[in-house]
Amino acid sequence: MGRNKMNSSNSSPFETIEQGEVEPSRNMPTWLGPLLKKTFFGACLVHDELEKNELSKYCITCDSDLCKHCISTNKHNDHDQLKIYRNVYKEVVLLEQMEKHTDCKLIQPYKCNKKLVISLNPLPHCGSGSLIAGDPTCLTCKRRLHDPQQFQFCSIACKVEAKWGKIVETKRKRKRKGIPHRTPLK
Template sequence: MNFSTPVMQQDDNAIQRNDMTHWLEKFFNMTFFSKCSVHQYLQKNELKRYCITCDVSACIHCISSKLHDGHDILTIYRHVYQEAVPLSQLENHIDCSKIQTYKCNQNWVISLKPLPHTGSGALIQGDGACRVCKRKLTKPNDEFWFCSIACKFQPISRRRNRAQIGSQATSSQTRAVATQDHVSTSQMGVAAVEAQASTSQVERKRSRKGVPRRANS
């Protein structure tokens, strides 16, 4: 997938600032709106909350318990069959600039992942499209670049992971070279000791030939 220069520049800046927080990648793969297994016999037990502190999805009964007192909690909405988060909550934790906002239950929300390919999620080419997945934006270029949180941050995550893999590969190569140098040095040392021992044996043999013998009387 090819990204535009501004997006690539943003990725580089975000990687340097470490904007891709550890919990966000897990948040992308979390399941919501299923029944809470802990409170399965209570009403309103859908998993519509996310605890950043604990990295778990939760229902309102989980959140009301003392287990999550003082924790960072996000409310999860459904917008066009996709999970969405209130902008007012999420902007306290990540940079939400340039992400498309939507109105849902009187709240401005941003979608966790790209919307379906219908209606506001239709694909287009050229101006007015999400710079990653090409879905249509309501206010492109001047205000929005991305249709969802995933489109803004997952490319950053992939590029950061590639950078980490490259760094690890370089580190492994450095260790391999250092190990080879150590082995070569050790082999040279052993060869030198063997050569010295061989020279000493030759010298001892030569010295025996010159020992005078006592004459018989």
Template structure:
């Protein structure tokens, strides 16, 4: 996947993603409060801040990674094609606006109905979804993914082989340890040589014992 990703060492959201999900868009830009159409509806990933269209006209955000924020049913959404470059949005419920697919940044407020066996629902807020989607927004998926990664990191362990009492061996005379190591290596080489010779030694051919010859009957 191109762009940003989540790994096992990450226990919280990236800083830019945290800002994106917590920002209030479409408010007036403080740097261009005296200009028209100064709504902050663009998020700059590199600068980790909300900007307006007038901010983009300067060279400060030249070649920066930008996300255009849109509104759908009074909630903030982004185009799936744009955000997919930076986050894996698979199984997030998409919606179509003016021929383009969009996804919600945060879950929409709603009264949680009781779960039903028919149809899919968001694993976090239980909103009804269409198969095979499992999340109603980016925020819901990120929270679930980070929780899974956190649980996996807690259970990851590396087995340590048992070598016996190392402290007792360290306390011995170094010459004695060297003799023991040499004797163990000799025994091992002899054992390996015997097994190798027995494996390469041709097998004896077993001849079946002839039976007692039967004489012809007397005429």
């Protein structure tokens, strides 16, 4: 399968030993921590007057979240970029795209629009949330895994936490729909 094939010229931030455990060996790429802390799909402040200005790309080179209008300026043409998607109200990236920058072997992929994606941060718990002893779960956040023989983490953030410690701040569970406005008093 092409999933596990890595370009030897890329430096991978994750290495695994034979049993599949995470082997701490290298420093975390400087862009990975900031990527995991960003919130996508908000309105671009630079292009707030234009329609369809949601932040759905990440420039690895600049550490910037971008909208389609930012990309069209050609400033980021020769930069490494990731397209961010939504799956179950969480940010995900195409597995194929992320594998160019980091080793994703132990991270469980999910199908989204017939493509394999991996989650930036943990997805919501499946089902009722109660786990039976012995259920296969993510080593970090204890979310249920579909194939524990092949995968040990449900997201990039969980694998990063297992290797380098907690770097991702917890975000709001639900985003606000907008700024609350009060009715003027008469």
